[in-house]
Amino acid sequence: MKRTQHCNELRPADAGKPVTLAGWVHSRRDLGGVLFIDLRDREGRTQTVFDPADLPAEVFEAATRLHAESVIQVSGVVRARPAGTDNSKIATGQVEVLVKELAVLNHAEVLPFPVDDPEVAAKVNEELRLQYRYLDLRRPEMTRNLRLRSKVATATRVFMEEQGFLEVETPTLFKSTPEGAREFLVPNRREPGAFYALPQSPQQFKQILMCAGIERYFQLARCYRDEDLRADRQPEFTQVDIEMSFIDREDLYALIEGLLRRVWKRALGVDITLPFRRITFEEALNRYGIDKPDTRLGMELVDFTEEFKASTFKVFSGAVAAGGVVKAINAKGMAGATQGQIETMTAHAKSLGAKGLAFIKVEQGEWKSPIVKFFGESEKASLTQKLAIEEGDLILFAADQWLNACEILGKIRLYCADVLKAQGRLVVPADRFDFLWVVDFPLLSFDKEMDRWYSSHHPFTAPVAEDIALLKADPKKVRGQHYDIVVNGVELGGGSIRIHQPDVQKTIFEEILAISPEETKLRFGYMLEAFKYGAPPHGGIALGFDRLIAILCGTSSIRDVIAFPKTAKGVCLMTDSPAPVSARQLRDLHIEVKAAKKE
Numbered sequence: 001m002k003r004t005q006h007c008n009e010l011r012p013a014d015a016g017k018p019v020t021l022a023g024w025v026h027s028r029r030d031l032g033g034v035l036f037i038d039l040r041d042r043e044g045r046t047q048t049v050f051d052p053a054d055l056p057a058e059v060f061e062a063a064t065r066l067h068a069e070s071v072i073q074v075s076g077v078v079r080a081r082p083a084g085t086d087n088s089k090i091a092t093g094q095v096e097v098l099v100k101e102l103a104v105l106n107h108a109e110v111l112p113f114p115v116d117d118p119e120v121a122a123k124v125n126e127e128l129r130l131q132y133r134y135l136d137l138r139r140p141e142m143t144r145n146l147r148l149r150s151k152v153a154t155a156t157r158v159f160m161e162e163q164g165f166l167e168v169e170t171p172t173l174f175k176s177t178p179e180g181a182r183e184f185l186v187p188n189r190r191e192p193g194a195f196y197a198l199p200q201s202p203q204q205f206k207q208i209l210m211c212a213g214i215e216r217y218f219q220l221a222r223c224y225r226d227e228d229l230r231a232d233r234q235p236e237f238t239q240v241d242i243e244m245s246f247i248d249r250e251d252l253y254a255l256i257e258g259l260l261r262r263v264w265k266r267a268l269g270v271d272i273t274l275p276f277r278r279i280t281f282e283e284a285l286n287r288y289g290i291d292k293p294d295t296r297l298g299m300e301l302v303d304f305t306e307e308f309k310a311s312t313f314k315v316f317s318g319a320v321a322a323g324g325v326v327k328a329i330n331a332k333g334m335a336g337a338t339q340g341q342i343e344t345m346t347a348h349a350k351s352l353g354a355k356g357l358a359f360i361k362v363e364q365g366e367w368k369s370p371i372v373k374f375f376g377e378s379e380k381a382s383l384t385q386k387l388a389i390e391e392g393d394l395i396l397f398a399a400d401q402w403l404n405a406c407e408i409l410g411k412i413r414l415y416c417a418d419v420l421k422a423q424g425r426l427v428v429p430a431d432r433f434d435f436l437w438v439v440d441f442p443l444l445s446f447d448k449e450m451d452r453w454y455s456s457h458h459p460f461t462a463p464v465a466e467d468i469a470l471l472k473a474d475p476k477k478v479r480g481q482h483y484d485i486v487v488n489g490v491e492l493g494g495g496s497i498r499i500h501q502p503d504v505q506k507t508i509f510e511e512i513l514a515i516s517p518e519e520t521k522l523r524f525g526y527m528l529e530a531f532k533y534g535a536p537p538h539g540g541i542a543l544g545f546d547r548l549i550a551i552l553c554g555t556s557s558i559r560d561v562i563a564f565p566k567t568a569k570g571v572c573l574m575t576d577s578p579a580p581v582s583a584r585q586l587r588d589l590h591i592e593v594k595a596a597k598k599e
């Protein structure tokens with residue numbers, strides 16, 4: 001007996017057909033002596049019927065002993081379900097299979113958590129789900145995510161191939177480079193003290209591939225970053241990594257817009273609108289207080305620097321006098337914010353260096369706030385007009401240096417949006433996707449503690465051509481040819497046009513980033529050398545593949561779209577890794593572990 005159909009295939013037209021199905025016992029109901037078993041495989045579910053009147057006693061007996069998730073194979077005949085017993089929730093809901101034969105392929109013990117009920121499963125502790133990931137992945141919602149992931153990977157490959165790209169694999173045993181994040185090191189048996197590092201991205205290899213004349217490269221690349229994991233990060237993750245020669249930013253935007261359009265169509269059947277909006281880093285901060293704005297939420301930041309520069313309210317005028325700005329947002333309808341909510345927002349402001357949070361509650365026709373008494377009529381009129389203030393609103397202020405003021409309100413804006421969403425007062429349609437290119441980032445950022453400049457993204461990003469002259473004179477003003485692609489407030493990816501002239505790259509390393517010539521040679525010598533032998537102008541991007549799939553699946557956690565993710569502590573609970581190794585392995589690797597981990 002061999003499987004003839006999968007469990008999502010049978011329809012009323014199949015009535016009378018003999019079939020064999022195989023799968024897992026999804027659920028079992030005993031109705032007056034007749035046993036109904038929903039059989040599940042990867043594709044779906046089919047109801048099977050064990051009628052003692054129709055079966056040898058030992059077969060029926062065996063069926064009654066089956067636990068959920070046992071693996072069975074049944075042969076029988078398809079029939080229409082009796083009138084009124086259809087199940088419209090499943091595709092095979094109009095038929096059932098009257099079982100004639102049963103083979104128990106494997107028994108399942110009682111499960112650590114049920115997999116048949118999405119509501120129960122959603123409440124299961126995530127650590128337990130990760131420990132028994134193979135059970136978790138049996139849940140149709142999880143299978144659906146993996147299926148979508150596979151579909152999008154294929155769509156990506158097909159699209160890139162159509163566009164003339166070659167998929168090239170680059171090494172995952174690489175060497176340590178200062179690209180930003182901390183790296184995973186791999187000790188090396190042959191040369192004591194010499195380490196490989198797992199790549200944070202194939203950045204250098206893909207640029208070398210351009211030097212090698214490949215012209216169009218892409219890869220679904222595994223990347224590694226040993227960072228303290230924030231909620232939605234994984235130590236290993238996948239990028240759609242891309243690099244192209246002889247292009248400018250416009251070519252890259254068009255390529256990615258085309259790719260995402262294809263992916264959205266394939267995955268969701270949705271036609272996204274092209275071209276995507278573009279916004280500069282400065283405008284994004286000015287209007288949304290963040291460089292990855294969720295433009296669906298409204299509640300834009302409004303500038304009141306002019307209005308308050310001579311204010312009697314010294315907190316505001318003082319900030320302006322110190323070269324800062326005054327900004328505000330109107331959290332519509334949030335005048336009733338609780339003390340706890342105000343405290344949370346104040347804590348957000350303080351976490352970014354503010355001394356407190358100034359706000360006005362507009363209630364019962366009054367502006368309730370200790371600061372209002374300092375405001376003149378024209379200041380009030382300007383607030384009312386520019387923020388469209390109405391009864392029930394909550395106005396929140398930040399007065400600080402520009403970037404700080406923007407970021408404070410940016411954080412509070414997102415918090416308010418969450419509150420309003422939870423209260424059902426801000427409704428964001430699930431099928432709305434606001435794509436955005438964020439451009440003109442500063443090439444360099446200043447590290448006050450170290451007293452030096454560092455690359456805002458990575459040291460290979462080319463400056464905007466007309467800003468090159470400012471590199472040494474006024475590094476702060478230099479814009480990079482970097483771009484980020486953002487959707488609904490999530491940074492989907494980023495990239496840049498690269499430096500391809502060895503002298504410019506050397507200047508950046510040595511004169512701007514103050515990396516010594518010896519270190520430059522040690523770390524990037526091969527790149528600078530490659531640039532000397534005919535490097536074409538080039539640029540690229542990397543899209544976070546896990547994040548992309550999470551957005552398409554409508555889940556907020558990338559762990560839901562990775563088959564075997566790690567916890568926030570970087571642990572795989574199923575295999576229990578990382579784990580100690582034997583003394584002999586350590587000896588071979590010339591490694592001595594100083595202090596064993598204390599539990």
Ligand code: ASP
Nearest residue numbers: 201203495496540541542
């Ligand atoms: N390598 C960069 C990253 O991983 C992306 C790029 O510049 O192409 O973020």
